[in-house]
Amino acid sequence: MILVDIDFMNVGDLDEVLEIERESFNLPWSRNLFLRELDFPGNAYIVARLRDRVVGYAGIRFYGRQAHITTIAVAPKWRGNRIGEQLLLALIEIAKDRQAKEIVLEVRPSNRIAIGLYEKYGFRTIGVIPGYYMDNGEDAFLMRVKI
Numbered sequence: 545m546i547l548v549d550i551d552f553m554n555v556g557d558l559d560e561v562l563e564i565e566r567e568s569f570n571l572p573w574s575r576n577l578f579l580r581e582l583d584f585p586g587n588a589y590i591v592a593r594l595r596d597r598v599v600g601y602a603g604i605r606f607y608g609r610q611a612h613i614t615t616i617a618v619a620p621k622w623r624g625n626r627i628g629e630q631l632l633l634a635l636i637e638i639a640k641d642r643q644a645k646e647i648v649l650e651v652r653p654s655n656r657i658a659i660g661l662y663e664k665y666g667f668r669t670i671g672v673i674p675g676y677y678m679d680n681g682e683d684a685f686l687m688r689v690k691i
C-alpha cells in the first residue's frame with residue numbers, strides 16, 4: 545500500500561489530471577468538462593498526491609440525498625497500490641459528511657478491477673443501462689451502496 549495525500553482538486557492540477565484521464569479512458573473528458581465540474585456547486589473533486597505529484601483523482605456529484613460518483617482513475621504505473629481504494633474511501637467520507645444516504649455509479653461490465661474495488665466497499669449491481677457507453681455501445685452496470 546502506498547499512502548497518498550488526498551486534497552480537493554484545483555485548476556492547477558488539471559494538466560496532470562488530464563494526462564491520467566487520457567491514459568485511463570477511451571472517451572477522456574476535456575479540460576472544459578473538468579472546469580465545469582469543478583465550478584458546479586456541491587460537486588467534490590479530489591486528487592491523490594504522492595510527493596506533490598497527482599497520481600489519481602475522483603469526483604462525486606450530489607442530487608438531494610443521493611451521491612453519484614462521476615469518475616475515478618489512478619495513473620497506470622501506480623495502480624495496484626490501494627490508491628483507488630483511498631480515493632473511494634475519501635469520496636464515501638465526503639458523501640457521509642454531506643448527509644447522502646446512498647452512492648451510485650456506472651461501470652462497464654468488462655471492468656472487473658473497478659467492479660472488484662466497488663464490491664469491496666459494499667456496492668452492488670442494481671441495474672443495467674443498455675448501450676450506455678458511446679464508444680462501443682457497451683451496457684453499464686448501475687451500482688449502489690447505502691451509507
Ligand SMILES: CC(C)(COP(=O)(O)OP(=O)(O)OC[C@H]1O[C@@H](n2cnc3c(N)ncnc32)[C@H](O)[C@@H]1OP(=O)(O)O)[C@@H](O)C(=O)NCCC(=O)NCCS
Binds near residue numbers: 569619623627661
Ligand atoms: C479502477 C482503479 C481506479 C483502481 O485503482 P487501483 O489503485 O489500481 O486499485 P487498488 O490498488 O486500490 O485496489 C483496490 C481493489 O480493486 C480491485 N483490484 C485492483 N487491482 C486489481 C487487479 N489487477 N485485478 C483484480 N482486482 C483488482 C481489488 O478488489 C482491490 O482490492 P484487493 O487488493 O483487496 O483485492 C484503476 O484500476 C484505474 O484507474 N482504472 C482505469 C480507470 C477506470 O476504469 N476507472 C473506473 C471507471 S468506473
